[in-house]
Every structure is written in structure tokens, then in C-alpha cells.
Amino acid sequence: MPDLLIELFSEEIPARMQGKAREDLRKLVTDGLVEAGLTYASAGAFSTPRRLVLSVEGLTAESRPVREERKGPSVSAPAQAIEGFLRSTGLTLDQLERRADRKGETFYAVVERPGRAASEIVAEVLETTIRTFPWPKSMRWGSGSLRWVRPLQSILCILSDEGGAHVVPLSVDGIEAGNTTEGHRFMGIGRFTVTGFDDYVVKLKRAKVVLDSAEREAAIWQGAQNLAFAAGMEVVPDPGLLTEVAGLVEWPVPLMGRISDDFLGLPPEVLQTSMKEHQKFFSVKNPRTGRIEGFVTVANIEAADGGEVILKGNQKVLAARLSDAKFFWENDLRVAKAGMGEWAEGLKAVTFHAKLGSQAERVERIATLAREIAPLVGADADDAERAARLAKLDLRSAMVGEFPELQGVMGRYYALEALQANPAPDLIRGLGEASGGPGSSPGRVSAIADAARDHWRPKGESDAVPTEPVSVAVALADKIDTLTGFWAIDEKPTGSKDPFALRRAALGVIRLVLGNGVRMHLVPVASDQMDLAIFDAIQGKFAVGEQRDALKRARMALAHAHSTTNLNRNAIATLQAEIKKLEDAAAKAELEREVATRFGHRDDQTSDLLSFFHDRLKVYLRDQGIRHDIIDACLAMPGNDDLTLLVKRAEALAAVMKTEDGANLIQGYKRAANILAQAEAKDGVEYSFGADPKFAETDEERALFAALDRAEAEIAPAMQAEDFPRAMAAMATLRAPIDAFFTAVQVNSDNEIIRRNRLNLLHRIRKVCSGVADLSRIEG
């Protein structure tokens, strides 16, 4: 059983692509080998910045012989048909077999394919793999037409067994496979011959290359920690950076340096981000001060001077980078202390979306909504509005311009500075003196500042949901405004296309609502918010003249209404009143038309958005183990735009469906509903009231009346109190009496009065149950 070793040696492969490339190489080659009839014991793939390597052990020396048989035309078939068969098989007439069957004689083509040598198969599979390799981005070089991630320089491909190693004959665009490779670019020992995987690994190490990226990662982490510990410090773990750095070096040499005192006043996130993004440094923390005070860089060479020059150079680059960061930080602090007015002004010049106006307009919308949501999540409305107005300002800061990933983090720092320097409420336009500033209360200040950081969250599925009320209010307002805005201009996700990450925004709303138990009806909130977005969209379209002025006046009236009451519900009326005042008849008609079309679709879009939320919720709940039909049974109930209520109901229903009574109740319920539906269809009437126990003939019938009375008495108050488990349990008690009823009683009695009474009784079952959930949607 030979072993196979492949090395594709190239110029530097981007670190971020190496992990997937390893996997692709392993899969493409081993799949190809297996498909061609070989088997193998094990396969492992490796990568360094300059090589992709695959080692396959225990490969069969040749593929199994294959016998293929094809039935052809009858011996008596026309000559043309026989010729066609010969062409398609590549055989001559005398090579065909004749076999007798019931209908006479038929030609058969029997092709025996002998087993093929592994080396022949490997050569084919590897060439195909190289030519079709799925690099995220590939290139040509020189005069060739081959594509690889960077120029491919050599191919090592050998099969080795007890008898020794031999090169698999293979040539791809002039690159001949061989049995040699080279080591480290600067510390290597020239080209050397390799006889097998073990020999390869040993010789590479001698040539200063650690083949296995996991081994390099371990060496980097160990080395970095040792350096830090020796100085009484600790390395800040960063698994992503570790993987990346391991993909940048063949021979890792960690070196530790100190950050100059000049920069220790920068926020730790800034130090960490700058060092990581620009220079791939690990941050080193001083546990005594809690500050980031050092760094570890990983060189790719054992320098003659022990790395002194390298460290000095890196330190110099770091100083230049951190000087920039310090410059940004100090400038930003100046703007923040002055109340961030410069940035608020700047947001007016930043387009959020061509059809939805500027970031400043968006901030206005979010502030309005945050104010409305605040009481629902236990936040102070003024604080929520103020937080919303501050939350996006860091987008204009120099630091976030340089490091977009610090948005929010910087927002919190700057908001704190602004609030501490400006405790008076003049930071918020539209708020009266009476509302009072939060400056006197450090708790409120920090809650507002935290919202600048946390309103972006949850950023992904694994990100935690904010719980601080002000943060929750702004986070919800931010995401709902995004959704209503894009629904207002009809830019919804389609298929796999979701350029504005609206699915993530909806899931964010769902997690914020459920995680905090927020009771909120989405429809009125979304509908009002969509009004604002439509308003801004129309405003963007009429940017000049009389129409613009009318729109401006209407918007101001709206803003005023928002700041004094809760959400305005008369956006259109306000606007129409303004339009009426227009003098130019054509302008008036044009604007009226625009308003009518845009607002005319608002209710459709709102209910469409609600369905979008429901779809996302189904996916979310399915992941939590709640069946889709149970969710459907609850979605059919009124109040389904209150997601917390909806989920409480679904959870209770899911729980009761797991009990024996609950599961079997569905059968009885469906039987009752079917009989009832058939009778109603046949008789053309609805059996909806008047079931009377006095017409009951059997004990079972009377028992069911009693059970329904009891259940009804229990369910009504339970539903009132939103105590779904109690209501569901009461509903489940109906199972036994319903089953007993159907066993003992024939609904379709000859006595028409008794029959009608029984149908009306069945109606009571349907009615009692459907007050809890729409059981007809439950499967089973």
C-alpha cells in the first residue's frame, strides 16, 4: 500500500485563504481518487504561507478492474443502427458478443477495463484539482494561462512504498512534478529531495519550516505567553489573530515590546484594534494596572541579533500608528467635550440611502421611536431620546473613520465626555427645559452612554442582547426604523439577496423583545414609523421650491407633536393640511398624488413586514425546538403582533401537546370540527348556539356539557391573565370527556332536535378550544 505526498509550492498564499484551501485540497483529491476506484486509509492536509500539502496514507496500488456491459441492437437490426452502436462503443463488429434470448440474437458490447496504476490516477486527479481549484480569487502570471492564488512555482508529487519513492509523472502548464522542495525563504538550505511524508516533515523542520499550522499556533501562543509571564504580564487571547498570524509565518519567532508611555492614555480597545488590524500584534496586559502596556509581534526569522532590529523597527511603526490614533482621539475628545455638534451637523451630509435621506434624518426617526418605546421597556423617555440622538454621532469621529469596527465603543466614550461636559439638556433639540437633564445623575449618564455602544447589538446570532432599558429602547428603535424604512421604499430581501442585512435586523428585534419580555404591538409602531420614513422619502424627492417648504413645515409640526405627546398618528393629515395651502395648482396636484400613492401602500407594507417578522420568528423558534404547526396555531390568534405574547402562547401550547391529553385532544377536536363542518355544509346553517343539557340522552353527553362549563370557567379568566399554561391545561381536561362522548354517542341521531343539540355541543368544543389556539392547524 503506497503513501502519496503532494506539495503545491507557490508564492505567498493569503493567510485568510489557507484553512479552506487545505480542506478543498483534501476533499478534491481524495474524492477524485475514490471515484477512480482507489481506496485509502487516511488523509491529512497542511498549509504554510508558501505551500499546500496533502499526505494520503495506505492508498491502493491500483484500481479494481471494471467490467462494463452494454446491450446493443438486435442482430437483425438495420446496418445503420449497428454502425451507430459500434461508433458509440468504439468497438468493431467482431468484438461484439452475440447473445440469444427469446426474441432472437442481440449484440452486446463487453468492455473489460483493467485496474489502473495509482500513479496514473493520481496524475489525472491532481491536474484536474489544480486546474479547477476553488480559490476565492485567483490570478494568471507570466505568459501562462494557468490560474492559482499566486504564482505556482513547483509541484512535488511522490508515491512511496517499501521499495522506495517515485515521482508521479505529471506536468501542469510547464510545471513538472518532482520529488524536491525548498525550506524557509531566508533560512533554508536550498532545494532538497523528499522520500515520503515523515522524511518531508523532518527535512522541512531542518530547513526552518513548521508544516502544521496547529503546531505553529501552539508555538506562537506558548512563546508569547512565556515572554509576557517573564515580564509579569499576560497576553490577551485572540484566537482569530492567532490563526491569521500562523498563516503568515513558516517559522514563528515571537518578540515582545512595550508600548511607549505616550500612548497608554488611549482606550484599550483603540490600542488593541490598531495593533491587531495594522500590525497583527497581540496585546499584552499588565494585570497590576489592568492596562494594555505591551505587544507581541511574531517574526518569520531567527535574526542574527536575536530580533533586536526587527523589534525596534516594529516599535517605530507602532509609534507612528499610535501617534495617528492619539491625534484622532484628542481631536475627537475636543469635539465630544463641545457637545458633538460638529458631528451632528456632519450627519446631515451623510446619505443613509438615496431614497431615505441622510443619517441625520434617520437619527430623528430613531429618536422619535425610542421615545415611544421607552415606557414599554421601563426606560425614561427623555433619556431614550437623548441616547438615540447621541448614538450615531461617532460615525463622524476620526477614530471610527479609521477603525469602523470601533463604532459604538467610541460612541460610548464620546457620549460620556459630552454628557459630563454638557449636563444641560440643550444637547437635545426639541426638548423643553422642564424635562431636565440627566447630568445630575451619574447612573443615567452612564445608561445613555452605554446605549451608544449597545444599541448596535445584538450584532450576530452569538452576540448577547442588551438588557439596560435605555439601550433596549434605542436598539429596538434603530432596528425597527431600518426595517420600516426599507419596507417603505420597497427594498426587501429576496432569496439570498439581503444587502441591508434586514433579516438580521428582524432577528435582532425578535431577540430584544423576547429577551427582555417586551410587550409591544408591532403593527401600530411599525405603521407610524413607516409614516415617518415615507415622509422623509417624499421630502427627498421634492428638494426645492414651494413643495419643499410645505413638507418642511409639516415635518416640523410632526416633530413638535412627537416631543410633546407620544407618537403622532396624524402624519398624513398634517401633511395634507400643508399641501392644501400650496398656491401652484400643478405643484399641489403632484404632491397630492405622491402622498396618496406612497401612503396608500402603507398598510399593505406594514402587514407584509409583520409576515416577515413571523417568518423570522418561526425560524428562530424552530431552532428552539418549537414545531412550525404549533407556531401556526398561535399565529392565527388575535394579537399576533405582540411577539412576547405569541411566544408565551406557543410555549404553553408546545408543552401541553407533549402531554398525552394534549396530543389526543387534537384527534377529538378535529373529529368534532369535521362532523360539524360536514353538517353545516349539508344543512346550509351554522350550528353556533343553543346547546342545552336537557336534550342530552347519555351520561357521556351530560359529562361533556359539564366539562365544557368547567373548562370555559377556567379558560376565560386564565386568558384574561395571559396565563396560557392554565388555559391550555383546562383545555386538555376536555380530552377524556370528548373521547368518551364519541365512543358512546352517535351525533347524527334520527331525532332532529337531539342531532341539532349535539351539533351545537360540538360547536362549543370548537369555540372553547379556538379561544386558546387554532387547533385546526396542528398536524396529527
Next chain:
Amino acid sequence: MSDATTTPKSFQEIILRLQTYWAAQGCAVLQPYDMEVGAGTFHPATTLRSLGTKPWAAAYVQPSRRPTDGRYGENPNRLQHYYQYQVIIKPSPPNLQDLYLGSLAAIGIDLGLHDIRFVEDDWESPTLGAWGLGWEVWCDGMEVSQFTYFQQVGGHDCKPVSGELTYGLERLAMYVMGIDHVMEMPFNDPDSPIPLKYGDIFRQTEEEYSRHNFDGASTGMLLQHFKDAEAECERLLAFEPEDPKSGKRIIMAHPAYDQTIKASHLFNLLDARGVISVTERQAYIGRVRALAKKCADAFRLTEAGADL
């Protein structure tokens, strides 16, 4: 020639060593293009000559202007006028990385003492309609060069592929010589009878041009010149190839490309003057790119740019 293993004493010595080195590798040592450009790539020796199949090897210093980078001569690393060293070889030779490393050794970088790294960096020039794959080269964590395999220029596939090396000369020289502020860097030999530092030559011009770029330049004139350059480029390309006077087939690809270069620089100046909004920006870049593409189309019809 100085001994390659010693540290150069001046900015110009680094340039001279690079010139000597690349001349020895067979490059035609060209002179800077005589127009204002944002980078060495704009030189027609790179943009136009990377098209077509004719082999090509050139190296040159290119003064480059980035109006928005002006810092009145105060920033230790940032200049609105600086020098790039550019090498362009078509087809890219298989040992281009080694040749490049040889050039670092030639200017006094000891490859056994420094940490040289090729870090992924894909190059794209939206104004030239060009892109390529390659790296930024790090020396001890400092970016000292761009290394690019051109894949497309002016919307045309590069066949064969050119290898392009771009050295930021000031930054590289400061690093090699251990200088902290660009204005303090010796330009000629510090032991010369008249030693000149970088600042002696460029501090004043950095001040003058910073003021010019940010506040002085007439935006009305720049806007008009942009339109003029755009129109002139298209007009030159609209000529019939047959020249009645000489009787030759002459396509004015280079003169038209000069107008593209002009338009690009005028756009950069307008940008520095802060009169181009975010939305307009894309439109302007698109207009320059359209010109670059037309010039590339035209050049492909000439002898120098054809497929042989």
C-alpha cells in the same frame, strides 16, 4: 557604486542604487513622466505598456502628487508631493520575488537581520479600470513596497501578465537610514560641500502646495479644465487613424492618455478643495475611468499595444 552591504548615506544614494540594480537586471531606466500624476502606475510606461503582448521591462522614479495628503511639511511621514520608484516587467519573470529581495539587499537591508513579509494586498485603481493581485511587502512591520501582478488594465485582460513593483521612496529611505522626520533626511551626501536635507528642498514647497491644494486653487478653473481635458481626450480619439499629412496610420493614444492623466489630477485637486460630494465622487471616478478605457482601447490598436 557603493558597496551594497553598507547603509546608504542619502536619499539620492538609495535612488542611484535602485537605478543601478534594475539596470543590471535588464530594465530600461526611464525618466519620470513630465506630467502631474498620483502614482508611478499612471506613467504610460506602466499603464499603456502593460497592454498587448510585446515584452517590456522598465524602471523609473516618478514624482507623485496626492493633494489631500498635504500637511504643510509638518507631518513626519506625509507629503503631498513624494517619489515612487516603479519597476514594470512583462511578462512577469518567475523569479520576480527574488529580484525584488535583491533590490532590498542592494539598498542596504540585511535580509538575515530583518523580517521581510509578503502580506496579501489586492491592488485596484478605479480611475484606471485596473486591478491585480499581490502583496504589500513588510519590512519589520513597515510597508515598504507594493508588489502586483496586473490582471486587467483599462478594462483589458493583461496577457501576458506584467509584474509591477512600487517602492515608496521616502518611507523606505527613512527606514533604511533610521530617520524619524522626512524633512531631516539627507538628500545628498551629508559630507558634501553643500549638504542638503529633504526639508531644504521641499519644506517650503510643501507649505505652498498645501495652501494651494486646500485653499488656493480656483475651483471654477479646475472644473472647467476637467471638462476640457475630458472633451479633448475624446476628440483626439475620434480622429481617423489615417493621417493625411504623413500618409501614415497614426492613432493619438498617448496624447489622449495625457488628457486622462490631466483629468485624474484635476479630480484629485477638486477633491482636496472639498468641492466634490460623496455621490459626485463616484461619478467623477467613473468619468476618468471611461477615458482610461478609451485610451487603452486605442492603444491596443497601435503597434506598441497590439497582440503579435
